[in-house]
Amino acid sequence: MATVYVTRRMQFNAAHRLHNPNKSDEWNKATFGKCNSPNYHGHNFILEVTVGGEPDPDTGYVVDLGILKKILEEKVISKVDHANLNLEVAFLHGVLPSTENFAIGIWKQIENELPSGTLHSIKLTETENNSVVYRGE
Amino acid sequence: MATVYVTRRMQFNAAHRLHNPNKSDEWNKATFGKCNSPNYHGHNFILEVTVGGEPDPDTGYVVDLGILKKILEEKVISKVDHANLNLEVAFLHGVLPSTENFAIGIWKQIENELPSGTLHSIKLTETENNSVVYRGE
């Protein structure tokens, strides 16, 4: 009995802006600075999804990475790639698209597509200098 | 007499969309696909500027990288970082912001800030899978 953690990395490009519509423009500008820029900016986001479990005795796989990739493409990448996170992504509707909230949203999108309890973490890298990890806790 | 090429790397985040306003929406969609997405997408662009010349006997420098960085920040980064390349960048006004055209625009922005003939190349990396180089020719 051995638990191995398997990570699949994917990439997508999206635009966003940090803006809280319940607050004044002054508050938004003071709080978010350049990230509040009105006509959006964007990133090459890197998504790393980690699944944990025991390798299957027949395949040696914790998870078939081809199947995991298909889930991620259908539930996440197809919805966010070349998209505007503030305007076009249903699973972020009403959510301020900080990297933190975005990672939580991705967790919710895929959690039930995987065997119960196997999703271990979502890592989302926004730039080479910042990233977040969410573990469903 | 020795010519050395010195490269300074910088990074910025911007939104853009590929769209030719002189063409129909159908043409744009067929030509640019996802990159024509109406509400923009974005990238972490990596800019590498190369300057060539003989090292100064007193400093060992082809160019003082602190001065080069200041030129790049003033003439390029401050204008494109967290900006929308289609709407907000004066030096790209009327230019379709493909990576190719963007690199040519950056060359023109800084060419005259450096000693004549010393700017050697502009490399602009849009994603980990594509990049362009312009050498002023």
Next chain:
Amino acid sequence: MATVYVTRRMQFNAAHRLHNPNKSDEWNKATFGKCNSPNYHGHNFILEVTVGGEPDPDTGYVVDLGILKKILEEKVISKVDHANLNLEVAFLHGVLPSTENFAIGIWKQIENELPSGTLHSIKLTETENNSVVYRGE
């Protein structure tokens, strides 16, 4: 009293194929796809071994990385570098060489070469898009 985790990264190149000899060729092809390709394919594997413990007051080291490197070279790298994982590696004999099983095999190879309880994790990166971690649990 402080526990610090120290990681040594190494690299090697190996060939393998995913194939379960107890199953039919059809099953293998359907399950493993291109990874079942009969004449093997290969990877530049990246191995990251993490050891945890308290820094020694005299050296500031949790582990002498020179000694750790020697253990890894003798027990792992010399056996898998430029090798065929299906045919030539004694510690993988009878094991389907998925990245998961390979990481577990490496753990077993070195666990007893280190002070008891200090081996913390084996990370094995197969391509830039997939990797596994095993923590001996």
Next chain:
Amino acid sequence: MATVYVTRRMQFNAAHRLHNPNKSDEWNKATFGKCNSPNYHGHNFILEVTVGGEPDPDTGYVVDLGILKKILEEKVISKVDHANLNLEVAFLHGVLPSTENFAIGIWKQIENELPSGTLHSIKLTETENNSVVYRGE
């Protein structure tokens, strides 16, 4: 009139061995060392194809990267990914698959798929420590 060089990066995994069948086993072993290992080893090869030309006034593209990607997938990746370079690749038949010869072979595979004179270079990275460039000269 401006010439811009555009690079598309792709990745594939293959097995190979360096072995000259016209020479003795001793010569091969002495010449190629571990790279002559009989049951193959492998790499995550990185292929970077550079095309040069003037950006199209309507699209801003030197080349449509979607079309370039399709050419590379059809003419190169589909033939070498998860393959054995010594046994299974028609365009390397009779060629010793050193990285040098492999890059020349890739050039010949795609040269005529692109507008005459536009293919600028093939860069092939075999490990993080070695790579080759071929410019058709």
Next chain:
Amino acid sequence: MATVYVTRRMQFNAAHRLHNPNKSDEWNKATFGKCNSPNYHGHNFILEVTVGGEPDPDTGYVVDLGILKKILEEKVISKVDHANLNLEVAFLHGVLPSTENFAIGIWKQIENELPSGTLHSIKLTETENNSVVYRGE
């Protein structure tokens, strides 16, 4: 209630040497080898600081990365960048500057600048082949 871990990456360049002044020169040479070299050597250190907590409902931030960056610049980078770790860094006075001890020292420098219990880990990468993590335990 969701806990997200946010990482800020920074870089600095420093010189150091591994030398225990309470031990003989022979002991130091035998223990530290090249790292004991008398006139110092140096590294491009990469520092990754991780803070954990619940995203603020108004900002979506676990921590304002601009504020975190300012803390790191004031308490760490300004003291170690382009410095000699053995001679010039007050918070390492009397400490053998191994990567392990250096990471513990950085933890102590910033722990009280952040809300209690939110600092999660310090990762310090010394070369592309070695790194350490300290989690305050």
Next chain:
Amino acid sequence: MATVYVTRRMQFNAAHRLHNPNKSDEWNKATFGKCNSPNYHGHNFILEVTVGGEPDPDTGYVVDLGILKKILEEKVISKVDHANLNLEVAFLHGVLPSTENFAIGIWKQIENELPSGTLHSIKLTETENNSVVYRGE
């Protein structure tokens, strides 16, 4: 007849400071800023040496990378790794160790160890943001 360019990448760690002993301390401080710091700082330098030529018909090699590595280790790495570039490197004696001058020095060290006219370029990367290339011109 085909010319292929082969690159070998190596790494080393060294300390240096930018200081011109023929100038005043004020001039040095004003010119070099933090890089003039009196007790040195350091870097993980990355050295990439490129050799050009026709692949040998028997081996497929432009150059045997094992031999090239041995030359680089003997003539460069053994002299600069874990060393102080201002004090301890004979081939930099009397030279201000800027990255530019250092690259020229490395060229001179190895030029005559290789077949005449085959050394193509020396690339030296000092930090992730700056690098130089020297081509012997």
